[in-house]
Amino acid sequence: MVKILVAEDDKALNELVCSMLTADGFEAVPCYDGAAALRATEEQSFDMLISDIMMPEMDGFALAERVRRADSHIPILFMTALDDKLSKQRGFNAGIDDYVVKPFDADILILRVRALLRRANIEQSRELVAGNLRMNKDEHTAYVDGEELPLTVREFDLLFKLLSYPKRTFTRTQLMDEFWDYDSSATSRTVDVYMSKLREKTATCDGFEIVTVHGLGYKAVLK
């Protein structure tokens, strides 16, 4: 069973989050301050940490930093009222993976938790599986039904990114900023060309579909 540590000093909210997680089949362990949470991670192993920022004893930033130093893989999700850019930046620098802003919908929290666990799983096994497609990150290779799928490095990176964040749309600019050199002559139409090539090449894949979000960008939808 997936074990999640919840560090949040507001007792009512902590209990609520824990019961939401339990209802969705996770095992949730509550902690009411940062120091207690840190001790808990030293005593037991967890698959994920959900943490508030403003807590007594030790704040979320310090907690995330300490936990990240001890374990470079555990996904960390901040759950906080601070939604300014600076706090977000500080959080990501401390090693967190995602962020939900209070107040949040129960559904959104569960969605984020599942997406994070999925990515952590991919990160740890270095492998991504979607239907009959299997991608290996270290070797940069992709297989469909055991047969190698010839992809260029950039095609592989694009597909890997989309499949790591299923259902999330990336704009052409976001993709270009990440996968093309700053000075390259690529335009947003270049991304379109790559996507149509990717679609052609992955036509035999049954686990996902690359969807054009009209006027915005692209996303992968798992079937």
Added chain:
Amino acid sequence: MKTRRSKVLMLVTGYVIFFVTIAALIAFSVYVYVAAERQYGDDKGIVFALMLVTVLFLALVCTVIDGIRRKVTVDRPVENISDATARIASGDFSVRIRTFHPYGRYDEFDCIADNINTMAAELSKTKVLHTDFVSNVSHELKTPLAIIQNCSQAIKDGNPDEETLNKYADVLVATSKRLTALVTNILKLNRLENQQIRTEPKSIRLNEMLAESVLAFEDAIEAKGLELYCDLDELVIQSDPDYLEIVWSNLISNAIKFTEPNGKISVSLKEEGGEAVVKVSDTGIGISAETGRHIFDKFYQGDTSHAQEGNGLGLALVKKVIDVLGGEISVESQLGKGSTFIVRLRGKVA
């Protein structure tokens, strides 16, 4: 600021003034010398003394004239300007400096005064935005709080059956969402206020900004099963991204909120006559002509009769923000068919 022509004109004026002054001084001295020579020609000592007195006298006259000139053209404007800046520094943004020359014949001081006036006007606009909005919203906060309090009290005290309980739960969810929208807007505004002075306009890739604003609501759009249509031309404008973000997030979240499941939302960006035109349309419940006339006024009226609609004063804030940024917002709507909000932004479109 100054044109080449006016610079040349100033040089010529200066030259003429010096020419006339020196000519007058020399003419006067020569006149005195000639007169003294005629009278006391034999006694060089007296002529010399008289000339010395004349020069002393002329120097004195020049000093007085220069003093008066300085008093009028430099000291007075500097005093006005320093008074005004002192008042602005202490928080009084209503101050305006009278310029010293008519427009078109401005000197450096007039330019400074003009800039200070613009600055004070900008500062007071931003300040009004914060104070008015926060005081209005703070009152609006009490309504949802009252609903939550009463509702939960009723659940605790009474012995509601399942149906009533569900109804109460729905009310609680809806009300807390409204409260969230209000608080979010207050916090956003407060964050801007903490920056003290508005940042300089930045170059913004408006299409990218809009795309990211829409995508921030991707989960909500999908959860409601809405169809999304975006048509964004590539456009760069000079503006303030933090303020603009308030506009887009309010318009898009309203569009989602007021559209029935399986409806359609579209966002478009076009350039029209040097302006960036953003349209956010939905196929939602629409707005009656009567409501449409006042939809942005809530800010001023503090009208709470429509509070149930729960737009969280967002539109009033949007309108105010757009005023500050220098733009226009309008709405076209048909009851039951949907609404289109149109934002026109000035600011150099590149």
